[in-house]
Amino acid sequence: MIAEAQTEVVIKEKAKILFFQKGVLNATTQEIADEAGVNRALIHYYFRSREHLMDLLLEEIVTAKKNRKRAILLAEVPFRQKIANYIEDALEQGLQYPYLENFIITETARNPEKVNLFCFKDKLRSSELIKDQLEAEIRKGALPPISAEHFMVNLVSMCNYPLLAKNVIRNVHGMSDSTYHQFLLERKEVILKTLFTNPH
Template identity: 65%
Template sequence: MGAEEAQTERLIKEKAKILFFQKGFLNATTQEIADEAGVNRALIHYYFRSREQLLDTLLDETLQEKKDRVRNILTSELPFREKIAYYIDTVVDYGLTYPYLDNFIISETARHPDKVKMFCAKDRFKSSDLIRDALNKEVKKGKIAAIAPEHFMVNLISLCNYPLLAKSVIQTIHGMTDAAYRKFLVERKQIIFRTIFNEEMPELNRKEESTKHAFKN
């Protein structure tokens, strides 16, 4: 093995992740990726064969991780509202770290429609299915206005994700600093919950190990 312990592969992935999903440089060149990682450009081809394969691997791993988190929350034994509160908390936090992940997926799938399936196929589950029963119960109890689970989930995802995507625009229009925008997004966790349920969000006593995120807000 070389001097750098073959962590180079990991390093490249990590830095590419930052470039694509954090900075939103959707069409970063192999040179830019190499620069970000501080390595020779040829190494990208050495480890990943082509630019495209690096991206596929990257997206695959990242998506897998996020989907695992979401499924863990939605299949947990928590009461419905608490479950949704955790969902909001987790998804917003995750998005604070990788605001451009969705944007990347959207662009990538627009160009290569065949890849959508590639990314969705793995452990295919619809989040709307995972909450269907619990949601219907809430509806029957009259705790929430009747709504199809698909619409409920799309509402939730939209409210969580869009403000992350549109960061640069919203931030500029309102003349916010990065810190102010982060605060705005954390505030929104409450707002989202109230918008969905017309009610205060319950306190969360996070168990870092269960949801495996290490964010601070």
């Protein structure tokens, strides 16, 4: 075996850029090959079919994300800090792969049965992981009453949506690329404050 530049890995990495960074959710095999700078046939040589490559990419990236989120939510730190960590990770991951969420959404819209396959076999159930701590905060009066599900959905929504809707937001609010980036960094604090503003 030669594999000097690890073509297989290059293809996967470049494909992730195309799908999850650039948001070309229906990229053709030719586009993937161009992005990776290789002959199109190599995609079939290494990955059999386009579909097979897609499944592989998705599984890799979702697994990585899942593990990170799990570690963050299981860590023994104060609740507010835990959520701050979650936001930090979501935005960092999101800056790297803004369209991952979009990809999952689109794929699960077309074939809802695939959700189980590539997503959540082991039932992370993030709301379960924060439930006790959240309820304790509410009892302390540090948070207004809210269910764990709604809290998590609020959190994930405010983290992911602005990344997804980059071009829309930039246009609506007339932001340059750097202004938008600055805006995203500000959001780390904004989201935390929005979730944690103390009840009166």
